[in-house]
Amino acid sequence: MIGQAIADGFLTGGILALGAIGVSLSSQILKFANFSHSELLTWGAYIALTFTMFATAGAPIGPLSFGWSLLFAVLLAGVLTGVLAIIVDRLVFRRLRSRHANSLTMVFASFGVALILRNLVLLIWGPEAQYYTSELQIATEILPGIRLLPDQVFVLGLTIVLVIGLHLILKYSRLGMSMRAMAESPALARVCGVKIETVVRWTWVVAGMLAAIAGIFSGLTVQLRPEMGFNLLLAILTAAILGGSGSLFGAVIGGLVVGLAENLSVLVIPANFKAAVPFMILILVLYFRPQGLLGKSETK
Amino acid sequence: MSEPVLIARDVVAGYVPGMPICHGVSIDVRPGEIVTIIGPNGAGKSTFLKALAGLVLFESGTVHCLGQDVSGRPSHELIQLGLGFVPQTGNVFTGLTIHENLVMGGHTLSAAELKTRLARTYEQFPLLAERRSATGGVLSGGQRQTLAVARALMTDPRVIMLDEPTAGLSPRVVGEVFASLRGLAQEGVAVLMVEQNAKAALRISDRGYVLAEGRNRMAASAADLLVDPAVGEAFLGGKRHAR
Numbered sequence: 001m002i003g004q005a006i007a008d009g010f011l012t013g014g015i016l017a018l019g020a021i022g023v024s025l026s027s028q029i030l031k032f033a034n035f036s037h038s039e040l041l042t043w044g045a046y047i048a049l050t051f052t053m054f055a056t057a058g059a060p061i062g063p064l065s066f067g068w069s070l071l072f073a074v075l076l077a078g079v080l081t082g083v084l085a086i087i088v089d090r091l092v093f094r095r096l097r098s099r100h101a102n103s104l105t106m107v108f109a110s111f112g113v114a115l116i117l118r119n120l121v122l123l124i125w126g127p128e129a130q131y132y133t134s135e136l137q138i139a140t141e142i143l144p145g146i147r148l149l150p151d152q153v154f155v156l157g158l159t160i161v162l163v164i165g166l167h168l169i170l171k172y173s174r175l176g177m178s179m180r181a182m183a184e185s186p187a188l189a190r191v192c193g194v195k196i197e198t199v200v201r202w203t204w205v206v207a208g209m210l211a212a213i214a215g216i217f218s219g220l221t222v223q224l225r226p227e228m229g230f231n232l233l234l235a236i237l238t239a240a241i242l243g244g245s246g247s248l249f250g251a252v253i254g255g256l257v258v259g260l261a262e263n264l265s266v267l268v269i270p271a272n273f274k275a276a277v278p279f280m281i282l283i284l285v286l287y288f289r290p291q292g293l294l295g296k297s298e299t300k
Numbered sequence: 301m302s303e304p305v306l307i308a309r310d311v312v313a314g315y316v317p318g319m320p321i322c323h324g325v326s327i328d329v330r331p332g333e334i335v336t337i338i339g340p341n342g343a344g345k346s347t348f349l350k351a352l353a354g355l356v357l358f359e360s361g362t363v364h365c366l367g368q369d370v371s372g373r374p375s376h377e378l379i380q381l382g383l384g385f386v387p388q389t390g391n392v393f394t395g396l397t398i399h400e401n402l403v404m405g406g407h408t409l410s411a412a413e414l415k416t417r418l419a420r421t422y423e424q425f426p427l428l429a430e431r432r433s434a435t436g437g438v439l440s441g442g443q444r445q446t447l448a449v450a451r452a453l454m455t456d457p458r459v460i461m462l463d464e465p466t467a468g469l470s471p472r473v474v475g476e477v478f479a480s481l482r483g484l485a486q487e488g489v490a491v492l493m494v495e496q497n498a499k500a501a502l503r504i505s506d507r508g509y510v511l512a513e514g515r516n517r518m519a520a521s522a523a524d525l526l527v528d529p530a531v532g533e534a535f536l537g538g539k540r541h542a543r
Contacts, residue, residue: 178407181404183395184395184396188391188392189404190355190374190375191353191355191381191385191387192404192407193376194376194404194407195381196376
């Protein structure tokens with residue numbers, strides 16, 4: 001029972017981590033908490049759904065429930081969601097930045113953007129639950145007492161690959177270094193010759209792509225609903241804050257902690273209260289360690 | 301006398317539109333010259349340097365650097381024109397390693413140029429070479445200042461501006477920083493700095509400007525400023541300490 005909850009927690013945590021990395025990046029580089037980030041998850045998931053509806057599904061790959069079309073859909077949705085994030089930035093956030101809007105104004109603007117994006121999904125794709133595939137899968141026992149679907153193993157594996165890939169980009173590429181530099185000191189980064197708007201654009205692309213993939217993973221392992229991103233918002237923000245804003249591995253750890261806590265909580269409290277667990281974690285983190293697990297304290 | 305490489309005329313700049321801190325500041329800096337701006341707190345010295353570096357709101361006036369009009373141009377363009385800037389605080393990336401800080405300093409260079417400049421910088425600053433994997437946050441004040449200057453020199457600037465380069469440093473390290481600035485000037489680099497440690501800064505400078513309330517109050521050779529009773533009284537710790 002505990003083993004299964006831990007395995008489910010890692011799965012949920014992996015999806016949350018991808019979302020939290022995007023939130024963490026944008027909060028450090030763009031200097032505000034983007035409450036519309038979760039809607040990018042929803043858009044990414046639905047863009048992929050649209051592609052799979054029009055593409056030939058093909059035979060499922062091995063034990064997975066989906067064919068190559070969904071893998072191409074992941075790529076396409078990642079790119080298009082990145083583009084969507086840039087469009088939103090151009091229409092809303094960049095205009096506010098140019099007027100030197102403070103971070104609170106940006107946060108409220110992101111609430112508005114979230115509402116618009118969520119309702120557009122409702123308008124375009126409808127309120128019903130949708131699925132990428134109707135294939136049935138049988139969970140296999142991967143360890144004693146732990147059963148996982150092949151799709152779930154795929155999601156976990158790809159999440160690990162993405163986190164490692166992103167770490168390598170942030171650590172070794174010039175773009176990644178510029179992003180880290182700008183997260184720490186935009187003024188010094190500018191003095192070094194970094195074009196701020198270029199870094200901002202790439203931040204949106206990376207955050208949008210990760211959000212899309214998290215949305216697709218969520219849709220693949222649960223289902224697609226217009227409010228799927230909104231339902232993950234609190235858990236994602238908690239994961240980002242818990243990890244320490246701006247820390248890639250912090251966001252991953254934060255996602256895993258929230259995912260594990262959610263899934264382990266059902267062993268001791270009714271499942272109806274599972275959604276309250278991120279709230280409790282958030283309160284505890286803000287009270288005892290507001291800088292997060294891997295964040296640096298700003299007090300001297 | 302050679303032509304100035306940095307000419308600022310009537311610069312009006314600040315942080316909020318319509319509420320400037322600098323109300324028309326003018327300066328010139330020639331190649332190989334060290335020019336120091338002194339003045340009381342709130343005189344607009346740092347804001348003026350930031351305005352030249354493209355970091356604050358540039359409202360009016362003109363700035364020419366190496367013959368080009370760079371008035372109000374953004375920072376990332378200025379560095380490509382040969383202007384380096386070392387801010388007073390937060391002048392290194394504390395979360396990045398020394399090596400990464402230097403790579404950031406050479407952000408505008410090609411990969412081949414970056415490699416060459418890194419090798420040269422490590423040769424010039426052996427301390428940085430030894431600790432290249434250490435993060436900027438673990439360095440002492442003097443080491444940070446060395447890294448900040450080395451970072452700014454990665455692009456071989458013809459003009460380098462420093463905002464209080466000796467703030468918070470021990471007297472021994474202050475001497476080392478000023479010696480390295482003198483060395484830069486001897487190589488032909490134009491050095492413009494703002495310093496609270498006015499007397500020590502003027503001793504290694506060629507000329508100086510006194511700013512007060514965002515305006516030019518005085519401009520003279522550093523030697524003249526050091527013996528000027530009014531300057532001595534206001535900024536150099538009294539008449540008897542002027543020399």
